[in-house]
Amino acid sequence: MNKPEPITAIAPAVPDTWAEVGKPHPHESARLHVLGEATYTDDIPELHGTLHAALGLSQKAHAKLRGIDLSAVSQAEGVVAVYTARDIPGMNDCGPIIHDDPILADGVVQYVGQPVFIVVADTHDHARRAARLAKIDYEELPAILTPQEAKRAQSFVLPPMHLARGDFRRAFEQAPHRLRGELHVGGQEQFYLEGQISYAVPKEDNGMHVWCSTQHPSEMQHVVAHALGLHSHHVTVECRRMGGGFGGKESQSALWAACAAISAARLKRPVKLRPDRDDDMLVTGKRHCFHYEYEIGYGDDGRILAAKVEMVSRAGFSADLSGPVATRAVCHFDNAYYLSDVDILAMCGKTNTQSNTAFRGFGGPQGAIAIEYVIDEIARNLSMDPLDVRRANFYGRSDEEGRNVTPYGQKVIDNVIHELVAQLEADSGYRERRAATRAFNAASPVLKKGIAITPVKFGISFNLPHLNQAGALVHVYVDGSVLVNHGGTEMGQGINTKVAQVVAHELGLDLSRVRATATDTSKVANTSATAASTGADLNGKAAQDAARRIRERLTGFASAHYQVAPEQVRFADNQVFFGDRAEPFPAFIRHAYNARVQLWSDGFYATPGLSWDAATMSGNPFYYFAYGAAVAEVVVDTLTGEWKLLRADALYDAGKSLNPAIDIGQVEGAFIQGMGWLTTEELWWNASGKLMTHAPSTYKIPAISDCPEQFHVKLFENVNPADSIHRSKAVGEPPLLLPFSVFFAIRDAIAAVGDYRHNPPLQAPATCEAILDAVEAVRAAP
Template sequence: MNSKSEAFMTIGAAKGWAEVGQNHPHESAILHVLGEATYTDDIPEAQGTLHAALGTSPKAHARIISMNLDPVRAMPGVVDVLTYKDIPGTNDCGPIIHDDPILAEEKVEYVGQPMFVVIAKTHDQARHAARKAEIQWEELPAILTPEAARDAQSFVVPPMRLERGNAAEAFKKSKNFLKGTLHVGGQEQFYLEGQISYALPKEGNGMHVYCSTQHPTEMQHVVAHALHYPSHAVQVECRRMGGGFGGKESQSALWAACAAVAAAKLRKPVKLRADRDDDMMVTGKRHCFYYEYEIGYDDNGLITAAKVEMVSRAGFSADLSAPVATRAVCHFDNTYYLSDVDIRAMAGKTNTQSNTAFRGFGGPQGAICIEYIVDEIARNLGMDQLDVRKVNFYGRNDEEGRNVTQYGQKVKDNVIHELVAQLEADSNYRERRKAVDAFNATSPVLKKGLAITPVKFGIAFNVTHFNQAGALVHIYTDGSVLVNHGGTEMGQGINTKVCQVVAHELGIPLAKVRASATDTSKVANTSATAASTGADLNGKAAQDAAATLNKRLREFAAKTYNVPPEDIVFAAGIVYAGEVTTTFADLVAAAYLARVQLWSDGFYATPGLSWDRASMTGNPFGYYAYGASVSEVIVDTLTGEWKLLDVNALYDAGNSLNPAIDVGQVEGAFIQGMGWLTTEELWWNKSGKLMTHAPSTYKIPAVSDCPDNFNIRLFKNRNPFDSIHRSKAVGEPPLLLPFSVFLAIRNAVSSVGDHKVNPPLRAPATSEAILDAVEAVKAKVSA
């Protein structure tokens, strides 16, 4: 080890070596392709495993007069049937407010609400038996829409209001006015892997729960409370999810609790796996929103006053509706400075599924409204939409007065001017606008539409104390490294990025680092993998742990080779110590013999965050991510059919940790957001039953819906905030990019009336919605 060996690269090259910023494939990519990646349902079942299914309500709002479960118990293979009376601890799985029972007690509040759990020898036996209950009801009035909830003053949390300036006075001084309404629908997460939990009782009243969840710590708390166990008796583990998108942040709790309660009572392993129909009927979705807005503006399109009331369909319980509404309020501005605003938000209590987190978490619902409004202002003034957007942009970073948000946070990192200018030039926006207008002038039925929309998205949890993370890094004596952190892998590549960070910090190839399953017995008290903070928080925590190990090994090498610690370089698995080179593995082996500690914990808490819930002011975000997109569509005005022809998008990922993964995330977010705004329609019938509860009735985008030209690029930028390697989040912000698709469709419809009428286009812009908007434009033109 002490002998002089030939260096693999020069010292200069070694100092420039990096594992971050490289296009590494997803760490489980090969396993995904080969079908060898282990998901919760793939875990080999322990001997005696039983299977559970939920008995759900067929009524939207009713009191349970009687419930005869004997026919259920009499079904073949049934071992037991549990109700809320069998829960030894707390019958609640609400993440914030305790208003969400695991199993219904005296009444039900939506079609699909779980009332009992059937445990049988097989999955199919449990599902068939769950349908045999005999129940007598007293039906109660049901509230199904946000508007009805507002009119009835039915809310899950008190209404919110944020004011800046004096909107009433600003309206009096405004030269032009508009007012209107907008409906934006919700969205099913439609993760490929449904909700599932597998609970195995352990010795001494312990419980091990394998759960497909974005928040293992919350699952630990819910299970512990339901069983009346201390938290240390409950271990929750998640190696990976087949998608989450927010749907497994809080709502995996019901499935974990039911499986654990059954396992604890029967002292047998119990698996609860949701069928797709049951999953969609039971679980909450993205909140739909209804807006009423009034806007004042001048002849240049500058917004001088804004008033908006937004009402969401929260569902029957609070879940995460309050923070979703808060984020919607904080993102109403998007990229625009609003001097005088009055923003009100209400979370309507309805007799529908309790809506929950979904990628963007209220941010898209807040920003879509202002984009719809700006589009309307441009049409009213006969201006190009891009010019109106530019007039309203936040000022540049050195421009005082127009760089403070409505909630009081200064925008210090604004790159929207440069980013949009680059996209405008690269996409030939102005020339394409002329070409679209020329096409429409000679095409009476098929109409093209073009739109460009920007994005500004705040990164951090609304609740300050969630912005923390922990990690463990172990170096083994052969030089291989294992990292465990509190984030969960749902396909987004968090484990790949965290492993890259650790590899970079230790100066070893990525292949030498492995991430283990997220586990509450390893890193405790973790936050959810949500709010686009997964790589930011857990990457920083892992970096902290790896930096400690780097320092220990550096000091050991300095002492061993009599070289100053600052002159030692770790790169590509080689240690450069003056005239001596050795392998990282050999250095580690020697360090072990010298009793150097080869594992460390790490921790990170995002600095500078604050939020006053009462005044709705503070600094809730560490930084902002920016982006913009240009979309071109063609619409058949006789059928409402449309096609996305072309997309150019530019996204600010800062110093990307992994450009290949980040571009993939932007592409996926774009298509998912496009689905929300165009094809994914949730529809409840008059009885409150969700009728779009399967792939046969709920239309997610397919490969054929992707444009032939799908040009996604990353904007060259360095995060001024001290994020992990100055990168930026890519989970949620890109979902706002397809606003341009929705507004391009509106632009095409607008051409039917020579852009003299603002089409009342609702989202999702299904063929029916498009035809309704076309007919409304024609009617107004001919009036």
């Protein structure tokens, strides 16, 4: 063996407390965001000869295409080419699961806004203007626009899903109390700040490079390859970052990627497709609205003894991701509550509207809000505090047998909802504030206050087990700097920051020494979408695996080269420690390179223990559950329907947080976004099936003025019992359920109009009009 090289430093004791995970680092691109230097797809310098595309859209909800006259389009200023379905060289389909979603309509249109043709011109403006010159002859067909109409017509994109446990009918008939009712919860536009966009550049030998704002580069690769009649290895899809996604760029970015690539392939020139906001909202799907009919049996203590619900969603004209969304809604109907005898039926209504898709929560919020509505009704019927009814129905504590199995058969072994809610109740002063709202209402005839506390139990993992896998690459360069590439996509949620922290921690480095690069299908292949709150879980584990492999090689080298036992080698504080000696990481890496040690590695991770039987709607679809709870206090003007959120307190279980600053930011953002869904964000189609809320002028997302002056968000101290990345928990989707508390606080305020004797028939979103309708209903009640 060669004589060991001189040590460049004599080390103090190895810093046992050193860690790079768990620190509140800022987002890795925060400085670039603030300075305007962060590169999004539309910021990529355009290559010479770049053309711009626009889509010609259907003006009818359901019709046969008897004739399409595109002569005026072709002759318009700047137009280079016009393409229809017959010009697609490969498959005319962009459906993510079922092939029922054409890229361009062929023979029939199925919603107002469906793309019929592509026009390519020298400028964006010329393309958009030309697209409006088409003359299309339609033969109109009957249209179905609402989920209720779809249910009556038995019009579904997929067979209904049914989950049953116990004997609902027997339990319902024997229950001391019974209630029946209906609820409608509207959909929601993703309203990402950066709209849909794709930039396709032809490469040699039939290659195609697509820069795309997408949550699922691998799926975009597949769709583009199929549309062009090529193999996946011909297509590279790259995404450095998105200006928001929220699920709207999981599957529905495929249409834009395919149209740009088809045009680029035919013209042999780069083509960019960036719709204006109006077209974006007209074409793309949103969160599914749901309509519910329920029957509930319950006891004198408020405990639910039997629960039946039939829920039908507005799926739109094609399946898209409606099946998995409905599955997750079924699996979250229980929320935080044990339900012994249940009968759950979920239907995906086929309607002549945009094909609805993924949205933060992915059906979970739509499933859980129904049971929360029921519990709110039960509490008012029994003149009980809703919190007490919720507690009576909670799953048993983690060490209890019996009340800890979900309707789909998974055992709840990590339940902390009892402790978490108790902490929030005390910290927020819920009981005292509830008494204060009632005192205020007794003396206030017009303004009414309301308060509510709601819990969250949310399952983490994709419903399809095979999607729960991820890969990563880690490179250590000779100067000691580190590069990581993984299959997740950055949409502002901080996945690159967290993954870089994981790699830095594994190699004993400061975060500044690790850089994450753009997601690229030519680097990490066959990736799953960054969705279902699994981004950091899956890709963090894969990157950790890659970094660990490098560290183990380096440990072997250090052990042999410096003649110390492997257990005496440790990486921390930007140094490599061996015994009582240490060397700066860059110098050590130079020695390892000279010794021909491999300094890069791939990593892979597959979530263990998952199973799902779609036929029986049973299994273990989730690796673990995330928990949370929130208290909201509102004031409502019963003459105008206006309302204001006065204070919000949220407590969220992030396990051992990888980055508390990012996680708290995610909780805050999810809370406000979920509040918008349930209060101000109303989607409205006219009688002809046209979406009329297709711009910021007609669709109201929450603004800074809608945020409460008192907004308290904390992370619950907990350790994930599942072997997640550093025992952390996901933070993307579950907090969106926390603002249920806002909706039920508004309902509580409306109930005050009738001295809390009647259940207000409040529907979501609780717009000013919906609030007034509920107020009038309470006033008119006997």
